[in-house]
Amino acid sequence: MLRRFSVGNAPGHFGPARAWWWGVLPLGFLLLMVVAPLARLAVEALPDLQWAGISAMWQDDYLRWRVWWTVLQATLTCVAALALGLPLAWVLARFEFPGRVLALRLLMLPFVVPTLVAAIGVLALWGPRGMLSAWLGLDLQGTPWLLLYGNLFFNLCLVVRAGVEALEQVSAARVAAARSLGATPWRAFWRVQWPAILPWLVSATCLVFLYCFSGFGLALILGGQRYATVEVEIYTLVAHELRLAPAGALALGMALLTGAVAVLYAFVERRLATPGRADGVARRRPTGAWQWCAVVAALASLFLLCGAPLLAIVVRAATAGEQVWAVLLDDETLPAVWNTLRFSALAVLLATLLGVAHAFAARRSVWLRAAAFLPFVVSPVTVAFGLLLLYPRWSASLPLLIGAYALLAYPFVANALGAALDHQPAHLAQVARTLGATPRRVFWRVTVPLVLPALRRGMAFAAATALGEFAVTLFLSRPEWATLTTLIYQRLGRPGGANRDAALVLAALLMLLALLAFVLIEQAPRRARVPARGRGATNVPA
């Protein structure tokens, strides 16, 4: 990260000179919404944080199992995602076949899908009355496979995308050199390509671990009694047992662990080279039956893991029958939809404000950049719990709820914008200055139009996050502010097939909303590509 600063952004007359006060708003926000609640949690958990308390908790077999299982399921998901994802990435990066670009675009889909929808999709496929489990005669209820499958749904695409990006920047010249020096294709892979793609894979694995470790929605619904994670345990301790001290201790422990992994992630991120290598290995059409089989197998497994749950929801919802569709007009549903929409809209507004401020403030400061990851590190359950304790007067109030939503959503805006600002070649602003533009004019005429696409992308992710927000709403919302996600959760808890189908229909609606928000805000990416800095010195023909 440091290297990115030494090139290009020269100090002096260049750039909004008062960058530091952009940072006041986001830093203040982070302080109020993350740091202070964590401190409050520490205070609450103080009795359990002393040595006696910690050893007592450690002795507790039940809690030990929970922590151990949480780590285990995250690790298993990492391993599975890597083992499956790397071959998939290979196929997508090295072969040219019809539908390749579509597949790459669709890899973004799981990011946009709310966790609750994914959980329902997994249940619709593999649950007690699931489409595939009924067909295969399997009963997966009460097993860990549901949770692991759900984890893979989200995280496989992450690894595949990172893998494709990594493989695309492997230098063809180096591979050719290795081959000409006598290495077999396999050896060439191990000795040339693998070291080159390793940083990407490590960084993606860290992210996968973080998401699985601090995920809540999936674990709550798919984990069952035995295989739920520590996050679910914290929620149960607070909402059902009101045992705040052990809940606080657990939350802090989780935060420390995720913090350590996040630091590792940031460390690895620094070492990632600027993308856009000119001489990537060219893609070839598959030749021969084996290669075509590989392509088909890759696409099929991607579909099965990432596409099938969503399709299952659509199919089940579509065939559910009119009575079930009537739930959409239910007097519980319409207010819930309204709440979802308005909370998300307000949250996206606030998140955009914070994200823009943060991105501009963080241009010069490594620490501020790291701070943008803080909301990722601290799980929603921990944040919500801390806020609940710290601001009891506000505990069921709209500003706090929206603030918590925005807290979880704004890192997307900040990071997308920050990356775009980074990649903007310094020369553009410099030329604009010499053409007579003051720094302010440069900002509005050059910088802003060029980062607008990235800003919209960040906002699209923020919107998807806000729409699917679940944990915070469970903690901080008043019961009459039920959103679509809490309504789905309630319906799942009620008996009978009708309620289950109603949950499916509502999940389909939520999925539609998320997709809509994504498409509306992001739109098709324009062809404008600001040339990445690494590419300056290619021989461009006349």
Added chain:
Amino acid sequence: MSLLELRGVCKTYVDAQGGQALLADGLDLLVPGGRIVAILGPSGSGKSTLLKMVAGLEPPDAGAIYFAGQDLAAVPPERRGFALMFQDFALFPHLDVVDNVAFGLVEQGLRRAVARERALQMLAVFGLHSHARQKVWRLSGGEQQRVALARALITQPRLLLLDEPFSALDAELRTRLRDEFTQRIAAAAITTVLVTHDEAEARAMAQQGFRLLQGRLLPLW
């Protein structure tokens, strides 16, 4: 009478490995009006920083820069009236060709429609009229650099600063563009400082040449 004068300029810069390197150590330069002056030096020796100092984008550590007798220390880049060109063309990707060329005119206060008119005329002079409404990345490298020159010349700059303008182009194109640029610059009679690592190119274009060596300029021709 020299138009551009650097007196005792000292500067260190951050090199490719991230360490501090010496660019200028009491460097003096006198550039007469209407001349093309070339500064030679290997790639990565900080020659770009020299141009950025002249343009006002970076302050010298010590020394002064004068233009037409005026000390430029207090003058920000947007008011110096110097045009800067880079080897990566630095065309604005979010604007089409004609808006790129019109950019400086809009900054000078012209209304957008008038600026566009003038830009179209300029493009016609360069023979690029047919590309006016295209997005800049659709043009070839040579065309892009010519658009960049059009953009620079249309503002009638007092000084033109060229930072290795042809390094990104292939050999044959380089020669062609070099001749075209020399012609146009001479026609407009603009004082020019060219920074490059290619001596043949420098000799072909410039009336005066220096080599940047250990923080000083060594006159070559």
Added chain:
Amino acid sequence: MMFVRTLCFLAGALLTFASHANELRVLAHSSFSLPKPLIAQFEAQSGVKLSVIKAGDAGEMLNKLILTRAQPIADVVYGIDNSLIAKALAANVLDPYAGPAMQRPALVPLAPGVVAVDYGYVALNYDRAWFAKSGLALPKTLQELALPAYRNLVVVQHPATSSPGFAFLLSTIAGLGEEAAFDWWARMRTNGVKVTKGWTEAYYTEFTRNGGARPIVVSYASSPAAEVFYSKEKITESPTANLFLPGSVFRQVEGVALVKGGQQREAAGRFIEFLRSAPVQEGLQTTMWMFAAEPGTTRPEVMRHAAEPSAFYNPPADSIASKGPDWVNRWTSVVLK
């Protein structure tokens, strides 16, 4: 365009801040249900709109009340039962009510200032058809239930997340004694007892009556009557029945109370009176499946399928208050580790 849209949302959002005057907020657990005509009648008579906020299980509901006590989310709360009342009083979230409903005696007591509305019994239910088919004899004591003959036949709810689950745990402790009770639970664990999060999952998913694999479930003494009431065909005998074993029955008394810091005091008072009025006391028997607390309420015919047990096993209220969380903790490590 996007900005216009978001501005509209902002406006809409702000507009909904407008306070709902004349609304009585009632916090209840998710099983709260009264006949609609009665509610409409109450709204008409008292002039306030009833806004029922269902907050999950009774324990969850109380926790929400406690967590939001600085700015209460309701004016009156229904559903706090005798296993939770001590916690509620200790957390100081209730205001005592002294109106006429409090002055009249109830069939079952709850606590001073809290008006008892209904009572019921948490007890084991079994599936008659399954037992008839299997030929297995019904167990007569809890100890028998832990024998291998009854392996994998029982489903219970987690006491932390389910109030009938908690009630059942309390009755085993009161019936068998604390140590013997946890010993029994340990043996039940090896005997394959299934644990679910809540009553709904246990009854509607795991119970053999509804397609599951477990013929014995912790439920309510009135559930067999509900089965008759809701069955599609007319039946004279309930498909399920109560299994009253010593140490497995808990008497649950539910009440309504004023929330400390709530508004609409007068309407809240009227609501409390309304809950103890004859029509409601009669009606709730077949909507919430509990027995009426008001003396002299006529019992509907279908309730004859809901036998009242001869004995129930409730630990003293102060033990529940002081030891409850520890018991749940211990149960978790004994049964679920």
